[in-house]
Amino acid sequence: MITLDNSQWNQLDEIILNLHIQKDVTILQTQILEQLAGLIPHRRSFFDLCTTQNGQRVFFAPVSLNMSKEELADYYKNYQYSDYVVWSFSNHSSTIYRDSDMIGRPVRENSDIYRQWMKPMDIYYSLGCTIFSGNQLLGSITLFRSEQEGDFTDSELAMLEVISRHLSAHFSFLWPYGTVPNLAANAAKAAGREGLSSRESEIAELIAAGHSNSEISQILFISENTVKKHVNSLYRKLHITSRTQLLRRLYDQMSIGTPREE
CATH class of the missing domain: 1.10.10.10 (Winged helix-like DNA-binding domain superfamily/Winged helix DNA-binding domain)
Structure with missing residues (x-):
C-alpha cells in the first residue's frame, strides 16, 4: 500500500474540493492541469474529452497548458490509435497507467509515436488515467516527463488514481448520458x-x-x-x-x- 504524506493529501483535498464544485468543463480541465503541475511535476500534459459516435470513440476538446495546438492536432491525426498505451482505453472502467510498466525501452524508442512526436518535444515517460461513467469513456488525462526528469513514482500513480475516481464520479453526475454536444x-x-x-x-x-x-x-x-x-x-x-x-x-x-x- 502506498503512503502519502500530509502535504500530498492536502493538495489532493484541494483538487477534489474544487473539481466537485465546478460545472464548466473547460474551466475544470484547466484547473485540474494547473493543480497537477504542483502535485505531479511534468513537462507536457493534456486533458481531453471523449464520446462514442456509431460505436467509434472520438476524442475532442483537448486542453493543454504547455502544448501547442499543432502538437495536439498531430497526435490526434496521426498517433492516437497507434499509441502504445491505447489498450488501456479499451477497459470499461477507470484505468491508471504508467507506460514504463507496459513497454520496454527498445519498443518505446523504435515506435513512431516516440521518434516522430514525443522525442521532438523532449518527452519520454507518460502517466495517464481514463475517466468513465458506467462503461462509457468520457475523457482522459496524460502527463509526460523527459528522460532526464525520470519516471513517475508509485505515489504519483496513486495520487492520479484518486483524482481519476473523483473525476469519474463528478462527470457521471454532470453528464449521466455522456459528453455529447449538438x-x-x-x-x-x-x-x-x-x-x-x-x-x-x-x-x-x-x-x-x-x-x-x-x-x-x-x-x-x-x-x-x-x-x-x-x-x-x-x-x-x-x-x-x-x-x-x-x-x-x-x-x-x-x-x-x-x-x-x-
Whole structure:
C-alpha cells in the first residue's frame, strides 16, 4: 500500500474540493492541469474529452497548458490509435497507467509515436488515467516527463488514481448520458466558415447525426454515388479523410452540452 504524506493529501483535498464544485468543463480541465503541475511535476500534459459516435470513440476538446495546438492536432491525426498505451482505453472502467510498466525501452524508442512526436518535444515517460461513467469513456488525462526528469513514482500513480475516481464520479453526475454536444447544429455553423455548399452542409449535418451514406441518400432523395461525391468534396475542403476526423472537427469547435441541473 502506498503512503502519502500530509502535504500530498492536502493538495489532493484541494483538487477534489474544487473539481466537485465546478460545472464548466473547460474551466475544470484547466484547473485540474494547473493543480497537477504542483502535485505531479511534468513537462507536457493534456486533458481531453471523449464520446462514442456509431460505436467509434472520438476524442475532442483537448486542453493543454504547455502544448501547442499543432502538437495536439498531430497526435490526434496521426498517433492516437497507434499509441502504445491505447489498450488501456479499451477497459470499461477507470484505468491508471504508467507506460514504463507496459513497454520496454527498445519498443518505446523504435515506435513512431516516440521518434516522430514525443522525442521532438523532449518527452519520454507518460502517466495517464481514463475517466468513465458506467462503461462509457468520457475523457482522459496524460502527463509526460523527459528522460532526464525520470519516471513517475508509485505515489504519483496513486495520487492520479484518486483524482481519476473523483473525476469519474463528478462527470457521471454532470453528464449521466455522456459528453455529447449538438453536432448537427454545429455543422451548419461550420459550413459558413469552411466554404461548404448548402448540400455539403446538409450532408455534414446528417453525418454528424449518425446517418450512413445509404440513409443520407434516402433522406435527401439522391443516389448514394452522389452522396459519396459530396462527402469527398467536403472532406477536401476541410482537409480531412474520414468521418471520425469530421466529428472531431465539429466537437473541437464547440463546448459540450449543458450539465444536468441539481
